[in-house]
Amino acid sequence: MNVNRMDVGIVGGGAAGLSAAVTLGRARRSVLLVDGERPRNRFAPHMHGLLSRDGMPPLELLERGRAEARGYGVEIVQGEVDRVERVDGGFLVVGAGREVVVRRLIVATGLVDELPPVPGVDALWGTGAVACPYCDGWEVRDLPLGVLATSPMSVHQGQLLRQWTADLTVFGAVEAGVSAEGLRAFAARGIRLAPPALEVAGSFGNVTVRTEEGEHRVARVFVGARPRPADALLTSLGCASTENPHMGSMVVTDPTGLTSVDGVWAIGNVADPSALVPVALGAGVRAATTINMSLVEEEVASALAASAA
Ligand SMILES: Cc1cc2nc3c(=O)[nH]c(=O)nc-3n(C[C@H](O)[C@H](O)[C@H](O)COP(=O)(O)OP(=O)(O)OC[C@H]3O[C@@H](n4cnc5c(N)ncnc54)[C@H](O)[C@@H]3O)c2cc1C
Numbered sequence: 492m493n494v495n496r497m498d499v500g501i502v503g504g505g506a507a508g509l510s511a512a513v514t515l516g517r518a519r520r521s522v523l524l525v526d527g528e529r530p531r532n533r534f535a536p537h538m539h540g541l542l543s544r545d546g547m548p549p550l551e552l553l554e555r556g557r558a559e560a561r562g563y564g565v566e567i568v569q570g571e572v573d574r575v576e577r578v579d580g581g582f583l584v585v586g587a588g589r590e591v592v593v594r595r596l597i598v599a600t601g602l603v604d605e606l607p608p609v610p611g612v613d614a615l616w617g618t619g620a621v622a623c624p625y626c627d628g629w630e631v632r633d634l635p636l637g638v639l640a641t642s643p644m645s646v647h648q649g650q651l652l653r654q655w656t657a658d659l660t661v662f663g664a665v666e667a668g669v670s671a672e673g674l675r676a677f678a679a680r681g682i683r684l685a686p687p688a689l690e691v692a693g694s695f696g697n698v699t700v701r702t703e704e705g706e707h708r709v710a711r712v713f714v715g716a717r718p719r720p721a722d723a724l725l726t727s728l729g730c731a732s733t734e735n736p737h738m739g740s741m742v743v744t745d746p747t748g749l750t751s752v753d754g755v756w757a758i759g760n761v762a763d764p765s766a767l768v769p770v771a772l773g774a775g776v777r778a779a780t781t782i783n784m785s786l787v788e789e790e791v792a793s794a795l796a797a798s799a800a
Contacts, residue, residue, distance in 0.1 A: 495591055495592070496580070496581075497522065497523050497592075497593050498520040498522065498594050498595065499521070499523075499593055499595045499782060500522075500524075500525075500575075500584040500591060501522060501525070501599060502524075502584070502596070502597070502598050502724060503525075503599035503600040503721075504524050504526025504528070504557065504567065504599075505526075505599060505759060505760075505771065506530075506553075506771035506775070507601075507758045507761075507766070507771040507772070507774050508524060508526065508759070508775065509553060509557065509559075509775065510772040510773075510779075511597050511758065511775035511776070511779040512524045512567075513560050513563060513565070514775065514776050514779035515782065515783060518780075522560075522564075522565045522566065523565075523566050523568065523589070523593065524560065525567075525570055525589070526570075527569075527570065527571050528553075530553060531603075533617075534617025535549055535617040535626070538626070538768060539625075539626050539629065539630075540626060540768070541769050541772075549768075568589060569587065570586060570588065571586050571587060572587065573585055573586040574586065574724075574727070575724050575728060576728075581594040582755070594786060594789075596754060597755075597758060597782070598756070598757045598758075599757075600724065601721055601761055602718045602719055602720045602760040602764055603718075603721060604716035604718060605716060605717040605718075605719050606620075607639060607715070609639060609690065609691060610690045611690050611691035612639070615693070615698065615712075618694060618695040619691070619693055619697075619698040619712065620639075620698070620711070620714050621711060621713060622713060624651055624652055624654070624655055625767065627711065628655040631655065631696075631710040631711050632656060633655075634658065634711075635656070635659075635708065635709045636656050636660075636711055637698070637700050637707065638652055638712070638713045638715075639663065639687075639688050639691075639714045639715070640661055640662060640663045640669060640715065641663075641714070641715035641717070642667055642715060642737070643667065643668040643669055643670060643673070644715060644737055645661065645664060645669060646664070646676070646677075649664070650682075652713055653680050653682055659683065660682075660683040660700075660709065661684055661685070662685045662686065662687055662688045662700060662707075662712075663686065664677065666686075667687075685707060686702040686704055687702065688702060688712075689702055689703065691712055696710050697710070698712055717738075717739075718764035720740070720742065720761045722740070722742050725750060725761070726742075728750075729752055730743075730752050730757065731750070742757045742761065744757050746777070747778055747781040748774055748781075749781070750762075756778045758774040758775055758778045759774055
């Protein structure tokens, strides 16, 4: 295999990685982007909340993004990066049949949503079962909705959903550990409680939630999925992380996405599980402009050293 050198390597070509790639390509940097093409929102037929692209299928956004990035000279390879390691002059990126040394590394590998083990949730994920009311709430406003409580934090999801409908049932709140105060607050806002869901079935707009008490019909169920950042490459490089009681281990970054390892950025959902598509796009631009400046500074320093020699 040929080992060649490029300015920036990007692992992951979702909203965050592609956005960084376009900015770096336009800055005339040589960029390799390797992407497994499994974006988190691939289960959803439509995407909402992205200015001027409301309702666009998520995969279409990425297809257009790849075309734009290629137009600015970015090399895009489909596949998985298996390994990254620190080497002289940067980082070795290995995977998808390539071995490349890059001066800066962006990891934009997203996260995996760990779904509650309720039969039927997997099959409905992205259509009849969703997580984010900002993405999917407007389409079911005022309709009967359900929340499958998964932890004490489900108190927040229940109260948030009440903003979109007054016809709301929370399944399994007591069993998930919602506090007595949380249960009182549900009652105060007219939110009904029901036993835990044993199964969900149906399709978007017509979901049946089966409990020990019988069947409930709702337009959608909102689920507290547990985010699992795809951060194995970052931890293998020794990037520092912090323990979040609700989300688990999270890689620590500065506002530009720079990790504790010099030269390595983590952007989008891998570092920020709450980043929706527009936020992930913005994170890509911010990291890319910072990286480009850091490369310029390095080039100024070498030019000065060469001129002084
Ligand atoms: C069901 C659902 C619906 C949603 N709807 C909306 C919505 O309507 N509006 C909105 O704003 N947000 C929505 N979101 C959130 C949205 O999915 C995220 O904001 C967005 O995907 C974050 O982008 P990202 O680039 O960080 O990660 P991702 O889009 O997940 O991209 C990560 C990429 O990295 C690749 N990858 C991972 N590991 C490797 C590796 N080792 N080598 C190579 N490639 C790798 C993956 O294959 C993937 O292509 C939704 C989420 C879900 C779950």
